[in-house]
Amino acid sequence: MSGASSWSFREEDAKRIQTILSGFLGESNARTALIVDRTGQMVATVGEAPAFDPTAFASLTAADFSANDQLARMLGESEFGALFHQGERESMYLADIARRVILVVLFDNRTTLGMVKLRVKTAVTQLTQVFTDMFNRDGTNAPGVESEFLGEAEDEIDKLFGA
Amino acid sequence: MSMINYASREINCKLVYYGPGLGGKTTNLEHVYNKVAPGSRGKMISLATETERTLFFDFLPVDLGTIRGFKVKFHLYTVPGQVYYNASRKLILKGVDGVVFVADSQIERMDANIEAMQNLYENMTQHGYDLTKIPFAIQYNKRDLPNAAPISELQAALNPGWPVTDPMKQRPLPDPHHDAEFLIAQEDGHWVERAPYFEAVALTGDGVFDTLKGISKNVVKTLG
Numbered sequence: 347m348s349g350a351s352s353w354s355f356r357e358e359d360a361k362r363i364q365t366i367l368s369g370f371l372g373e374s375n376a377r378t379a380l381i382v383d384r385t386g387q388m389v390a391t392v393g394e395a396p397a398f399d400p401t402a403f404a405s406l407t408a409a410d411f412s413a414n415d416q417l418a419r420m421l422g423e424s425e426f427g428a429l430f431h432q433g434e435r436e437s438m439y440l441a442d443i444a445r446r447v448i449l450v451v452l453f454d455n456r457t458t459l460g461m462v463k464l465r466v467k468t469a470v471t472q473l474t475q476v477f478t479d480m481f482n483r484d485g486t487n488a489p490g491v492e493s494e495f496l497g498e499a500e501d502e503i504d505k506l507f508g509a
Numbered sequence: 510m511s512m513i514n515y516a517s518r519e520i521n522c523k524l525v526y527y528g529p530g531l532g533g534k535t536t537n538l539e540h541v542y543n544k545v546a547p548g549s550r551g552k553m554i555s556l557a558t559e560t561e562r563t564l565f566f567d568f569l570p571v572d573l574g575t576i577r578g579f580k581v582k583f584h585l586y587t588v589p590g591q592v593y594y595n596a597s598r599k600l601i602l603k604g605v606d607g608v609v610f611v612a613d614s615q616i617e618r619m620d621a622n623i624e625a626m627q628n629l630y631e632n633m634t635q636h637g638y639d640l641t642k643i644p645f646a647i648q649y650n651k652r653d654l655p656n657a658a659p660i661s662e663l664q665a666a667l668n669p670g671w672p673v674t675d676p677m678k679q680r681p682l683p684d685p686h687h688d689a690e691f692l693i694a695q696e697d698g699h700w701v702e703r704a705p706y707f708e709a710v711a712l713t714g715d716g717v718f719d720t721l722k723g724i725s726k727n728v729v730k731t732l733g
Contacts, residue, residue, distance in 0.1 A: 354512065354513040354514070354515060355512065355513070355515060355516055355517075356516060357515060357516050359516065360516030360517075383512060383604070384603060384604065385512070385523055385603050385604025386523070386568075386584065386586075386604070387512055387514075387521045387523075387584070389512075389514065390516070390517075399551060399552050401551050401570045401582075402552050402554050402568065402570075405566075405568045405570075405584065405586075406568075408603075409556075409566065409601075412600040412603065413597065413600065416596055416600070491513070491520075491577060491579065491732055491733060492577045493733070494577060495576055495577045495732065495733065496729060496732070496733050498576045498577060499573065499576050499581060499726075499729040499732075500729065502574050502576060502581070503573065503722055503725050503726055503729065504722065506549060506571070506573060506574075507545075507718045507721050507722045507725070508718050
């Protein structure tokens with residue numbers, strides 16, 4: 347049992363998310379939308395490919411959001427549903443989805459915070475539905491990995507970390 | 510179980526190095542970073558204070574390659590060891606797939622080890638995770654120091670074991686890493702299971718990869 351991280355992400359999930367986020371990017375003129383899970387893993391990227399290391403970005407995003415979650419509780423709020431980080435040229439807007447993943451929107455001066463906030467509402471509602479469906483269905487018929495996977499993974503571990 | 514992303518064909522496993530302050534958690538990750546082929550690891554991120562004490566976490570992604578069509582990655586995290594950083598320490602455990610407890614073998618650090626171990630159990634419980642059911646290993650670090658406590662004392666204090674209630678598991682399980690020792694054994698009429706342990710000198714790298722191999726193989730087993 348490892349709890350919160352027990353879920354799988356399928357091709358059809360990726361397509362639904364792609365459709366929602368492509369629509370949102372078109373309407374808001376934001377550059378990139380990313381979905382990061384709260385444990386720090388990148389789930390999906392839509393729009394302009396970011397120039398940064400996505401793995402590192404995901405771990406920092408999850409930590410940022412979690413830390414702010416705790417700050418919210420200290421103020422007597424159950425959560426900060428959204429966060430905004432403003433830069434000179436690049437800014438980011440983060441929104442909670444179903445308490446399990448985070449939507450990150452990267453945008454520059456081709457749009458405004460107001461426009462992003464306005465357009466993101468629909469996307470958040472739609473994504474919440476997609477992820478709620480995903481979490482509810484899980485554990486029952488996930489395809490799992492092939493039986494040979496374990497042996498081959500162990501061999502790779504020996505190779506990488508020294509036999 | 511780790512998140513399996515069937516769309517990008519990726520499996521990411523989260524390993525967390527836990528333990529008392531100045532015990533060698535960051536040193537473990539630094540050694541891995543320095544020794545693993547650069548193509549197999551990502552950037553190491555350290556959120557540390559000016560005096561290089563971990564403030565929030567260190568992070569190092571290691572790429573195992575593609576296995577049966579899946580890209581398998583281990584995400585190695587450390588937590589801040591100092592007692593007063595508990596809020597951030599707890600956050601890092603979210604979604605953990607395997608835990609390495611890095612104990613400081615020095616006899617003077619025994620209380621700090623015990624306190625950190627209790628804190629680990631508490632934080633895991635608060636997340637709803639059971640440390641006796643997920644991959645867990647203990648590393649006794651700083652074995653080269655003259656004031657290192659004997660392994661038997663460290664085991665008694667930090668790894669006394671938990672009862673095995675499942676009848677299917679009530680059979681001796683030899684410890685693959687130590688001759689004539691058992692991970693599951695009958696003691697005073699009761700079946701007891703212990704976490705696997707490893708001896709290490711993280712500064713020189715001794716035992717660092719043995720620990721990582723041990724925990725990562727156990728994590729991979731949970732994917733099947």
